[in-house]
Amino acid sequence: MTQEKKESSLVAKLVPVMLAFFAMGFVDSVGTATNYVKESFGLSNTMANLCPSMVFFWFLVCSVPTGMLMNKIGRRKTVLISLGVTIAALVLPLVYYHFATMMIAFALLGIGNALMQVSLNPLVSNIVSGNKLASFMTFGQFVKAIASFIAPILAAWFAAKYGNWTFMYGLFAVESVIAFIMLGKEKIKEEEMTGKVSTFKEAFSLLGDGTILLCFIGIMCHVGIDVGTNTAAPQILMDRLGWPLSQAIYATSIYFMFRTIGCFSGSFLLAKFPAKAVFGVSVFFMLAAMCGLFVFHSQWPLYVCIALIGLGNSNIFPIIFSQAMLHKPEHKNEVSGLMIMGLVGGTVFPILMGLAADAMGSQSGAVAVMSVGVVYLLFLIAKIKKYA
Numbered sequence: 001m002t003q004e005k006k007e008s009s010l011v012a013k014l015v016p017v018m019l020a021f022f023a024m025g026f027v028d029s030v031g032t033a034t035n036y037v038k039e040s041f042g043l044s045n046t047m048a049n050l051c052p053s054m055v056f057f058w059f060l061v062c063s064v065p066t067g068m069l070m071n072k073i074g075r076r077k078t079v080l081i082s083l084g085v086t087i088a089a090l091v092l093p094l095v096y097y098h099f100a101t102m103m104i105a106f107a108l109l110g111i112g113n114a115l116m117q118v119s120l121n122p123l124v125s126n127i128v129s130g131n132k133l134a135s136f137m138t139f140g141q142f143v144k145a146i147a148s149f150i151a152p153i154l155a156a157w158f159a160a161k162y163g164n165w166t167f168m169y170g171l172f173a174v175e176s177v178i179a180f181i182m183l184g185k186e187k188i189k190e191e192e193m194t195g196k197v198s199t200f201k202e203a204f205s206l207l208g209d210g211t212i213l214l215c216f217i218g219i220m221c222h223v224g225i226d227v228g229t230n231t232a233a234p235q236i237l238m239d240r241l242g243w244p245l246s247q248a249i250y251a252t253s254i255y256f257m258f259r260t261i262g263c264f265s266g267s268f269l270l271a272k273f274p275a276k277a278v279f280g281v282s283v284f285f286m287l288a289a290m291c292g293l294f295v296f297h298s299q300w301p302l303y304v305c306i307a308l309i310g311l312g313n314s315n316i317f318p319i320i321f322s323q324a325m326l327h328k329p330e331h332k333n334e335v336s337g338l339m340i341m342g343l344v345g346g347t348v349f350p351i352l353m354g355l356a357a358d359a360m361g362s363q364s365g366a367v368a369v370m371s372v373g374v375v376y377l378l379f380l381i382a383k384i385k386k387y388a
Helices: 003-041 050-073 075-095 099-124 132-162 165-185 200-208 210-241 250-272 275-295 299-313 316-327 329-360 364-383
Strands: none
Touching: 003 050, 003 075, 003 099, 003 132, 003 165, 003 210, 003 250, 050 075, 050 099, 050 200, 050 210, 050 329, 075 099, 075 165, 099 132, 099 316, 099 329, 132 165, 132 250, 132 316, 200 210, 200 329, 210 250, 210 299, 210 316, 210 329, 210 364, 250 275, 250 299, 250 316, 275 299, 275 316, 275 364, 316 329, 329 364
16 A cells, blocks of 8 residues: 555544544533533532533443443444434433433433543554554544533523523534544454453453553543533632623633643644653643632633643643553553543542532632642653653
8 A cells, every 4th residue: 555545544534533532522511511500500519510520420430341342342333332322412402401401411421421532542543553642642632622612612602692502512413423424434443352351350450550540540630620620710710800600601711722722732742752741841831820720810810820721731631541551552442441430530520629619618629629630640740651
């Protein structure tokens, strides 16, 4: 096969995969949705933060079983199932907007996203490998971040124009259908499974490996910071600047805009610089931002802090995820399941943040909880390795 044909084949495989990454980003709309649901139904911080918890709880339940499912039906078919569940989640709020149906929609979104995250990331490893894997996974995160970035903008526009922020789910559902059709037609060669399929016990036993365990906790902290900022940023501006939700909600877009920039630049930086260096700079960005969120009470310094968290948190996931898979390449599916199970941090952190915010009477409590995650990632810098 000529180089031109190889590149054409690579693009043909990457396009539907990247469309699936875009659909993966819909889960981040839960932060925007939480603020609207809180306002619609008059919820407390603790009750409102059950919304993202309802989404990310399913990563604890579904991740390892999904890794085992992939061993039986393959990664591409598992991604297709995940897209189907995601479509159902997006349609439900359009049919009936109620607190109970939103909880069901969030649960379906979590289940679909858990299936997708476990299967889509290792599917990329069937297209690219080695040190290039982190770079391409970061580009996938960039595409995902675009969806995350536009969600609060679309929600605010639909709320202002039509009085219904949930209309954004209609657009997301259409994109998911397109991704489903294109990926369904594309054939991606996956390695054949040899030997017996891992049991639950064998899959969980991988957490006994020090590197895998450290990566698992790192993923928990990354997602906790991500979902925490997504949810808390508008609340911080409302508390400290007295803004209404319609104005403060754009703080979420600032976070995701800079996370998108970070993912895009990271796909190039990780191809040229050591993962440890990129990881270290990223963590120090977030550390500076957390310090700023404790002391600043004016608009632009707070914006800068939110932007720094977006930049810093943008490349944490692909670096940790690729480190884990390259550490145990013979157990990619099982490791992927365990790493995505770490997204349960998106359940744990918001609950703790809500409790801390209510206890302290301000969002400084939420910032304190996120800061614990940043400190752990600071410790993790020394553990990042180079793989050929």
